[in-house]
Amino acid sequence: MGPVQGARRAPLGREHELTTVSHRAAFLAAAYGHAACHASKLALPLVTLSAGAEAFGVTPERMGWCLSAFTLGMGATSVPAGLAGDRYGSGRVLTVFFWALGLAALGCARVESFGSFLLAHAALGCAAGLFHPAGLG
Numbered sequence: 363m364g365p366v367q368g369a370r371r372a373p374l375g376r377e378h379e380l381t382t383v384s385h386r387a388a389f390l391a392a393a394y395g396h397a398a399c400h401a402s403k404l405a406l407p408l409v410t411l412s413a414g415a416e417a418f419g420v421t422p423e424r425m426g427w428c429l430s431a432f433t434l435g436m437g438a439t440s441v442p443a444g445l446a447g448d449r450y451g452s453g454r455v456l457t458v459f460f461w462a463l464g465l466a467a468l469g470c471a472r473v474e475s476f477g478s479f480l481l482a483h484a485a486l487g488c489a490a491g492l493f494h495p496a497g498l499g
Contacts, residue, residue: 388453391456391460392456395456395459395460395493396493398460398463398493411425411426411429414428414479418475418476418479420476424476427480428479428480428483428484429483431480431481431483431484431487432483432484432486432487432490433487434484434487435483435484435485435486435487435488435489435490435491436487436488436490436491437491438488438491439487439488439489439491439492440491440494440495441495443455443459443491443492443493443494443495444495446458447495455492455495456492456493458492459489459492459493462485462488462489462492463486463489463490463492463493465485465489466482466485466486466488466489467486469482469485469486470482470483470486
């Protein structure tokens with residue numbers, strides 16, 4: 363019986379060795395992506411509830427719908443992101459994650475109405491949901 367194969371045909375236990383520059387670069391990209399994912403999940407809701415409610419002239423309770431939209435968007439894309447990572451590779455899904463997160467964050471920054479912000483924040487959640495399956499892959 364041969365050795366069990368890990369990611370990219372590496373023997374089990376060796377798939378996480380950072381021996382080449384490309385492996386280290388991939389690790390750093392995943393680490394920074396993880397930080398960006400959690401920043402969008404943890405820091406932005408604090409801004410969303412306080413400053414966002416004031417900017418759009420709505421109550422903090424109404425801004426809670428934006429947080430719910432983010433969470434639902436993140437949950438909706440997690441499984442498809444895992445399937446896409448298996449099919450197309452984690453690197454490609456991480457690339458889509460970085461672009462989607464950046465575009466969605468710009469969308470959140472540029473909107474002028476509560477309804478538009480709700481949609482942009484849902485898109486930010488969808489983008490954040492792309493990270494974990496690919497990053498862990």
